[in-house]
Amino acid sequence: MSQQEVFERVVKILTPYVKNHGALDGVAMGTHILDDLKVNSARLVDVVLEFEDAFDIEIADDDVDTVQTVGDAVTLIEGKIS
Amino acid sequence: MTRDDRTRVVITGMGVVAPNGNSPHDFALALRKGRSGIRVHERMLECEFGSRVAGVPRGVDEIASATFDEDELMAMNSGHRFASIAALDAWRDGGLPRPEPDDDSAVDWGSGCVIGTGIGGMDTTGERLVPLTNAKKVRRLGSTAVEQVMASGISARVGGLLALGNQVTTNSSACSTGTEAIYEGVLRIRRGLADRMLCGGAEGESHYIWAGFDAMRVLCRRFNDEPERASRPMSASAGGFVAGCGAGVVLLESLASARTRGAHIYAEVAGGDVNCGGQRGGGSMTAPNPDGVRRCIRAALADAAVDAGEVGAINGHLTATGADPREVSAWAAALERKPGHLPPITSTKSMIGHTLGAAGAIESIACVLMLHEGFVHPSINCEDVHPEIEPHAASIPHEALELPGLEVIVKAGFGFGDVNACLVFRKWSD
Numbered sequence: 001m002s003q004q005e006v007f008e009r010v011v012k013i014l015t016p017y018v019k020n021h022g023a024l025d026g027v028a029m030g031t032h033i034l035d036d037l038k039v040n041s042a043r044l045v046d047v048v049l050e051f052e053d054a055f056d057i058e059i060a061d062d063d064v065d066t067v068q069t070v071g072d073a074v075t076l077i078e079g080k081i082s
Numbered sequence: 083m084t085r086d087d088r089t090r091v092v093i094t095g096m097g098v099v100a101p102n103g104n105s106p107h108d109f110a111l112a113l114r115k116g117r118s119g120i121r122v123h124e125r126m127l128e129c130e131f132g133s134r135v136a137g138v139p140r141g142v143d144e145i146a147s148a149t150f151d152e153d154e155l156m157a158m159n160s161g162h163r164f165a166s167i168a169a170l171d172a173w174r175d176g177g178l179p180r181p182e183p184d185d186d187s188a189v190d191w192g193s194g195c196v197i198g199t200g201i202g203g204m205d206t207t208g209e210r211l212v213p214l215t216n217a218k219k220v221r222r223l224g225s226t227a228v229e230q231v232m233a234s235g236i237s238a239r240v241g242g243l244l245a246l247g248n249q250v251t252t253n254s255s256a257c258s259t260g261t262e263a264i265y266e267g268v269l270r271i272r273r274g275l276a277d278r279m280l281c282g283g284a285e286g287e288s289h290y291i292w293a294g295f296d297a298m299r300v301l302c303r304r305f306n307d308e309p310e311r312a313s314r315p316m317s318a319s320a321g322g323f324v325a326g327c328g329a330g331v332v333l334l335e336s337l338a339s340a341r342t343r344g345a346h347i348y349a350e351v352a353g354g355d356v357n358c359g360g361q362r363g364g365g366s367m368t369a370p371n372p373d374g375v376r377r378c379i380r381a382a383l384a385d386a387a388v389d390a391g392e393v394g395a396i397n398g399h400l401t402a403t404g405a406d407p408r409e410v411s412a413w414a415a416a417l418e419r420k421p422g423h424l425p426p427i428t429s430t431k432s433m434i435g436h437t438l439g440a441a442g443a444i445e446s447i448a449c450v451l452m453l454h455e456g457f458v459h460p461s462i463n464c465e466d467v468h469p470e471i472e473p474h475a476a477s478i479p480h481e482a483l484e485l486p487g488l489e490v491i492v493k494a495g496f497g498f499g500d501v502n503a504c505l506v507f508r509k510w511s512d
Contacts, residue, residue: 016152019184038184043153045225 001081003074006055010073013050017043029071055081087338089272092510094345095176095333097168098447101137101326101434104145105171110451113459114482118310118433120324125289126296133301135309137326137435138287139164151183157226158239159206161286164329164440165197165236166243169280173244176278176333177345181245192277192339194248196266197237197331198259199284200439200497201291206230208290236284240331248276254439256497257399258356259283260330261442261505265354267334277339282443284329291438292325298368300403301325313436315400315429316410316471316478317464323401326435330443332450349450352490352508353386355379358501365500369405372412375502379416379494382504388490390417393425395458395485397449397493400429401436407470409496414474421473426483428461442495446505449491453509456486 011027018024019038023031033039039047044067048059051073057080067073096106101119103109112119123136146155146163149170158166170180181188211231214222229235234252241250249270255262260283267279285291295301302322305312313324340347357378359371383390396413400406414424430445431437437444452458460479467475494504 016156040153042225045221046156049222049224 003078006074006077007070009054010051010070010077013054014039014047014070017047027070029069029074031070032068033070034068051077057081087341088274088336090337091268091271091334091351092337092340093332093348093351093450094335094340095172095174096348096447096450097171097175097331098444099139099142099164099168099328100330100444101139101328104139104141106175106447106451109447110455113430113433113448113451114457116433116460116462116481118313118462120309120312120435122306122309123289126292129289131289131293131296132299132303133296133322133325134306135302135312135324136292137324137437139328142167157229159203159230159286160288160327161199161203161284162230162236162239164286164327165284165331166239168282168284168329168331169195169197169240170243172280172331172333176335177343188245189247190245191247193244193246193279194270194276195237195240195246195250195280196253196263197240197280197282197284198253198255198263198439199233199236200254200256200259201285202233203231203235203286204290205286205288208288240280248279255501255503256499257436257438257441258495258497258501258503259439259442260444261446261493261495261503262356263443264332264334264351264446264505265356265503268351268354271334271336277336279334280331281334282329282331283440285327285438285440287327295325302402311463313402313432314463315402315432315461316406316468317402318466318468320402320406320468322403323431324435326437327440328434328437328444329440330447332443332447347510349453349510350508352388352506353382354503354505355381355385356501356503357381358499361500367500368498370496370500370502372408374500375409375412375494375496376416378502378504379413379492382492382506386506386508388506392490393417393492394488395425395452395491396427397445397491398427398429399494399496401431407468410471410474422476424474424477426458426479427474427477428458428479430459432462432464442493442503445495446493446507449493449507453488453491453507456484456488458483458485458488
């Protein structure tokens with residue numbers, strides 16, 4: 001799976017949780033999930049469960065803490081599926 | 083006692099999600115026609131309940147999808163959906179705008195809510211919380227389990243949707259919950275602590291909620307093949323109540339606030355009362371002390387400054403259990419009416435079943451609609467009036483009564499714990 005494909009699936013999973021829909025127009029690897037997309041921090045738990053299901057991976061709690069940007073999520077997932 | 087515009091409380095909006103209608107308009111039409119919302123319930127059938135029929139609002143998923151964002155829906159169980167739809171409808175019916183989710187200036191410090199529930203989010207508990215926990219998959223619960231099972235989850239959800247800044251809470255007093263919630267809102271406005279309160283109750287759709295009642299053998303088992311005939315309050319062939327769910331929410335407002343903003347007024351909540359029979363004198367965890375019931379009704383009338391003789395109609399608790407005859411006797415005693423002189427007495431549950439924590443709220447909305455439109459809805463399925471109620475049989479409407487002069491209607495609800503709640507509604511006329 002290419003990085004672009006992972007990126008697109010990550011954005012698709014994030015989309016229902018996004019409160020700042022305008023930020024989705026220019027979403028990029030550097031887009032901050034909480035600060036830019038305004039995802040409720042409590043909902044990151046659900047986002048991570050969806051990542052696990054979508055990519056058939058397991059994400060440890062410590063790994064979750066490293067995810068701040070869309071790119072962080074993409075990198076983490078790529079590391080798990082490679 | 084004399085009340086001024088700041089301490090008189092009126093209803094300026096209503097929202098209802100009921101088994102036989104999902105808007106005040108549709109609900110009023112169904113009530114007038116005596117239309118039952120009781121159907122066979124598949125999960126009760128699968129799980130081999132004794133009672134296999136229930137009153138469940140239809141078409142709610144479609145309304146919810148059109149009303150809430152995807153992530154909001156993921157955090158809402160059935161009770162949340164019912165309550166949120168009813169609250170939003172009441173708010174908009176009252177002429178108030180739904181605030182934008184990201185508008186930090188939208189907090190309305192003068193408006194709050196008391197939206198109760200009898201049992202709570204048992205669908206979440208039964209279908210996710212317990213199975214996932216027992217399967218050692220706690221982390222799979224995600225972030226929304228707490229807000230769906232906490233007792234105050236429904237009021238918390240509504241508070242966020244409407245940026246309410248006043249008191250936001252959930253009350254719980256079994257089957258008197260919805261009636262009590264409205265009374266609590268009235269008191270808060272009378273005290274000058276809030277301008278507007280969204281008040282009512284909600285109960286979710288879950289056979290887990292109803293299983294305990296089925297085990298108690300208080301649900302109707304004899305009409306599983308004829309669902310629309312199953313809820314039979316005041317009938318000789320009544321065999322227990324029919325499970326139900328839904329929500330009702332009214333927008334309460336001080337008369338001063340309603341007048342200032344030119345709001346349409348449906349009715350006045352002239353008075354109310356709540357009490358407990360102390361589980362003595364015939365009262366118990368599951369049965370009301372008749373003296374407590376009588377006192378509650380009398381106190382509500384006194385609070386409303388309404389003479390017993392002015393009561394034009396009664397919307398009883400009347401669930402279709404063995405308590406119905408005692409309730410009718412208590413009404414007659416409280417209103418000091420002899421047989422043949424009791425005002426029309428009707429049971430909304432005959433059409434929608436017993437919606438538990440939502441019952442008092444949905445049925446209060448039925449009262450307001452009846453006052454507003456000048457009719458009393460039929461109490462269906464009691465052609466064979468219970469022998470002990472027979473002396474009052476002439477007061478039971480089997481078809482809608484057109485009563486354009488109806489001025490006062492009294493609603494009472496009673497709950498496990500021997501708790502009682504009563505409201506007196508008065509027709510509004512400027």
